Amino acid sequence: MRAAVLHETGQDKLEVLDDVEAVGFGPGKVKIRVRATGLCHSDISAMNGVLPQPAPFVPGHEGAGEITDVGDGVAGLSVGQRVLVCWLPACGACPSCKRGQTQLCLAGFMNAGTPNFKRPGGDVFGFAGTGTFAEEVVVDAGCAVPIPDDVPFDIAALIGCGVTTGLGSAINTADVAAGSSVAVIGCGGVGISAIQGARLKGAAQIVAVDPVESRREAALKFGATEAVAPDALGDAKQRITAGEGFDYVFEVVGKSATARTAYETTRRGGTLVVVGAGAMDDVLQLNMFELFFDEKRILPSMYGGGDVLTSYERAIALWRAGRIDLESLITHRVPLAEINEALDQMRTGSALRTCIEI
Secondary structure, eight states, rough: OOEEOOOSSSSOOOEESOOOOEOOSSSSSEEEEEEEEEEEEEHHHHHHTOOOSSSSOOOOOOOEEEEEEEEEOSSSSTTTTEEEOSSSSSOOOHHHHHOOOOOGGGGGGTTTTSSSEETTEEEEEEEGGGGOSSSSEEGGGGGGEOOTTTTTTTHHHHHTTHHHHHHHHIIIOOOOTTEEEEEEEEEEHHHHHHHHHHHHHSSEEEEOOOOOOHHHHHHHHTTEEEEEEEGEEEHHHHHTTTTSSEEEEEEEEHHHHHHHHHHHEEEEEEEEEEEEOOOOOOOOOOOOHHHHHHEEEEEEETTTSOOHHHHHHHHHHHHHTHHHSSSEEEEEEEGGGGGHHHHHHHHTTSSEEEEEOO
């Protein structure tokens, strides 16, 4: 089959090959024909080494498609069923799952060191244990989540990560209060979803912050009341909050510098929500006095900070009701063969979310 492969960490181009085979099918597994996959910035972070991922590997973790085979012992799934790919399935038995924090389950990471594919030249891994930049994937049955027939594959793919992460950060993690002030730093697909979540929760002011003008313009269409470049954030803070700071600030970039800016933009007693996935050696510095004196809550948000299956269902219900706009999140649809063009668009910031048709 065809798949897009990164041969070495640090390369900025993928090679679309036709000699890749999905491996590992057996008891407890399902085989999925991928129909659409989102291009998430986490894929780029894995390619450049910000996120740990063995190479060579097939990127992609936001996917949707049809089940083509079901292994022994799998219940509730059947051939032909339409599913989205959950890259972080819950085992249901670990302490995190028993506490109801299924987004913190580590079971999905246990297979990260096992190759998902092979080529004549050797093994190939799948990013986050999936690798959806391929025509076919083999995953644990828990990774295959059935979707209703009225949900298009491209919409389902985005719900599989970016939409769930952004919406959940505002609804689950922050629990944004009605009438509050919000700033969102970083307005790609996840940031836009956080903006939509804050709007749903009734925030009065939502300031979108991004260096790319096209993203700022898009943020206004998704519910931001104002959109500014990073160097204008201080002025927005002064005008909107009289210099006190915003009630909630979402950091959706994954860098210590922007997290520090987010902290300084949050009012005393306010809430900083860390949504961006950053590097292990990028350290955020806070002194002990400000940490105590300002009493700002710092809340990391992993995969939307809630049960992902419930979050999927909520996103679909809100989309059906017209309360959130998911179609407009997809600014480009490209075939697998044009994946490098899509990567370039995301790096330059021109795309909110690119959907790859496979």
